[in-house]
Structure formats: C-alpha cells, structure tokens
Amino acid sequence: MTFAEREKFLFSILGQIFGKADFVVIGGYAINAYVLPRFSIDCDIVVQNKKDLAQIQKQLQKAGFAERASGKLPYSGEFLAMASKEPQATFDILAGAVEDRLSGTIFPAEMIFKNSAKRVIFGKSSPSQMKCRVVDSELLFLMKACPARTTDIRDLFMLSALKLDSDKMQKLAKEANAKIDAEKILSKIGSKGFLDALQGVHGKLPQEQYNKTLEKARKNIQNLV
Numbered sequence: 001m002t003f004a005e006r007e008k009f010l011f012s013i014l015g016q017i018f019g020k021a022d023f024v025v026i027g028g029y030a031i032n033a034y035v036l037p038r039f040s041i042d043c044d045i046v047v048q049n050k051k052d053l054a055q056i057q058k059q060l061q062k063a064g065f066a067e068r069a070s071g072k073l074p075y076s077g078e079f080l081a082m083a084s085k086e087p088q089a090t091f092d093i094l095a096g097a098v099e100d101r102l103s104g105t106i107f108p109a110e111m112i113f114k115n116s117a118k119r120v121i122f123g124k125s126s127p128s129q130m131k132c133r134v135v136d137s138e139l140l141f142l143m144k145a146c147p148a149r150t151t152d153i154r155d156l157f158m159l160s161a162l163k164l165d166s167d168k169m170q171k172l173a174k175e176a177n178a179k180i181d182a183e184k185i186l187s188k189i190g191s192k193g194f195l196d197a198l199q200g201v202h203g204k205l206p207q208e209q210y211n212k213t214l215e216k217a218r219k220n221i222q223n224l225v
Helices: 003-017 027-031 050-062 109-114 137-145 150-159 166-176 182-189 194-202 207-222
Strands: 024-026 042-047 066-072 078-084 089-095 097-099 106-108 116-122 129-135
Touching: 003 042, 003 050, 003 089, 003 129, 024 027, 024 109, 027 042, 027 129, 027 150, 042 050, 042 109, 050 078, 050 089, 089 097, 097 109, 106 109, 106 137, 109 116, 109 166, 129 137, 137 150, 137 166, 150 182, 150 194, 150 207, 166 207, 182 207, 194 207
Parallel strands: 024 129, 042 089
Antiparallel strands: 024 042, 066 078, 078 089, 097 106, 116 129
16 A cells, blocks of 8 residues: 555544544644645544543544553553554554653643644645644644654754744743753754755755754754753
8 A cells, every 4th residue: 555545544534533532633743734744654642531532542443443552651641552454554642641751741731732723734645634633833843852853853843944933932841841952953953964864754955945944943942941
C-alpha cells in the first residue's frame, strides 16, 4: 500500500472519530495545519477525560485497530496506543495530560484545550484534509522544544516561519514549568546538513527563506530560557 493510501486511511479514521468525542490534535498532524506538511502514519490526540478516551477506543476498534499499549502516566493522566496492521497506522491518545518523558515537562489537557482552535490539517502524500481542533502554534512549538528530538527540532524550526507570539510562549512555558535544552536545539538548527535534512522531509526551501526562519527560530528559543 502506498504512503498516499495509508495517509488517506488515517484521515478517514480521524473523520470517524470527529464528533464522537472531544479531542485536540497534537504532534505531526498538528504541524501539518501550519506549515509544509510532512508524512506520518501516527496521529497524536489529547482528550480531557476517560469517557472520551473510551469512546475513541470504541471507534478505533470498529475500524480494525487493536490496543498496542496503555497505562497511567507517572504523574498524571493516561495513555492508549491503538494500531492497525493493514493499512498500517497508529493513534496515540493521551487523557488528562501530555507528559514529555525526556524533560519531565507536563502539559495538562486543560491547557491544551484552552490553547487550541478548529483548523484544517493537510496530508503530505494525498489531497486529504479535514477540519478539527488543533493545538495553537505557540503551545505546539513549546511541546516540540521540550523533548527536542531530531523530528521535534525540525518541526519547531518550520513553525518559526510563522508569526509566533513570544509573550504567549513565555507565559505558557512558565505555566508548564517547561524544561528546554536550548543549547542542544541551537546547535542542531545551526549545524551543517540541517537544511538538507529539513528539505528531505518537508520539500524544497529557498535559501533566503531558510536564513530568515533560522534567525526567527534562534530568537524563539532564546526567549524561552
């Protein structure tokens, strides 16, 4: 099955869930609501309570998904991972909170819902798109800056092309007591080969656009520490 077919399948499942439970899209598909989309067969969503978690689980089971993992987060909230074998796709549902295990930062579901709105998310390999609740760009940037994995750093770089509200990000960072390894991020976005890796995921970026976004990304990170 092609990437486009797998992506179309995931969008169709997301559409089936929409309206059955109140959720917010985070992660890669949230990125696709703001910048040049990247491909993913993993969809991360947040719910506020067990009722919505159970409803989404029910809808996914009807669509042929099986539980891959579940449990309680160390400090707050629960998680449930559901996966399908053919076509291959995964939904990670977090209830009550999102906890970044790498930095220890916790983002309560209440904060995520408060800082979200209905937006259109787009597919990378297919013309698929749909409107649903997506986390705001400022909080999404922060949620990417805390774990600072390679994919996260690429995502926060792309988000920096937007006009992000630095005061809002600082306020959210303080509220979540966000722990950010600024040195790691700044080193990565300024490293040789970063542009090539970025283009390999999102597509061609003109050098002038890359340079402008690089400066904005540096300022965004520096404002958070």
